Amino acid sequence: MTETAPTVPKWHASGDWFDTCKCNVPCPCSFAEPPTYGDCDGVLAWHVREGRYGDVPLDGLNVLMLGSFVGNVWAEHSDAYAGVFFDERADDAQREALQMIFSGQAGSWPAEMISMFGAEMRGMDFAPIDIQVDDDLGGWRAGVPGRVEAGATALTGPTTPEGARVQSTNLPGSETGPGQVATWGRSTADRADAFGFSWSRQGQSSKHITFDWAGPN
Secondary structure (H helix, E strand, O other): OOOOHHHOOOEEEEEEEEEEEOOOOOOHHHHOOOOOOOEEEEEEEEEEEEEEEOOEEOOOOEEEEEEEEEOOOOOOOOOEEEEEEEEOOOOHHHHHHHHHHHOOOOOHHHHHHHHHHOOEEEEEEEEOOEEEEOOOOOEEEEEEOOOEEEEEEEOOOOOOOOOOOOEEOOOOOOOOOOOOOEEEEEEEEEEEEEOOEEEEEOOOEEEEEEEEEEEOO
């Protein structure tokens, strides 16, 4: 990746993001509070519904991250680690574009997020990533065969109208940036065995948040 900020083309990417994590429902990190147990780890998945990096189309491509941190990531820099999978279906130009965007080198929200959080990278790989999001946001799923499995169903309860979603706006700690809508869920699968990360659980917090980024500014 030899491209520098002045040569980054105009780009745009929008779509779906979700996570499955260690925290209780609802994940306090999204409210800019410390995680339930003082530290957290989990799966973060992005599906680009529409995207273009200069002349390079990004529609339909996926990115998946494993991450861990200690303390309130919005208020302090603490031990944070990450490993990233990029969609193996991407051609060379798309691979470079995805790496520029998600490394923060292309600006916009990813650059802000990385400057705030920071993380020691444990590894990067190109792999088959399957991400599915129900049209009605009833559930969402992601996986890398043999290495990662994540899934959740939308949160509901005795006073939630049938088919309605439990949602939040103006989150103080929205992982995809300001102005997005979060839909809360509970994990049905949260397993990882890659980049030195290893866990297996279910029943903890998950949320789906849209993202809509444009750069390089």
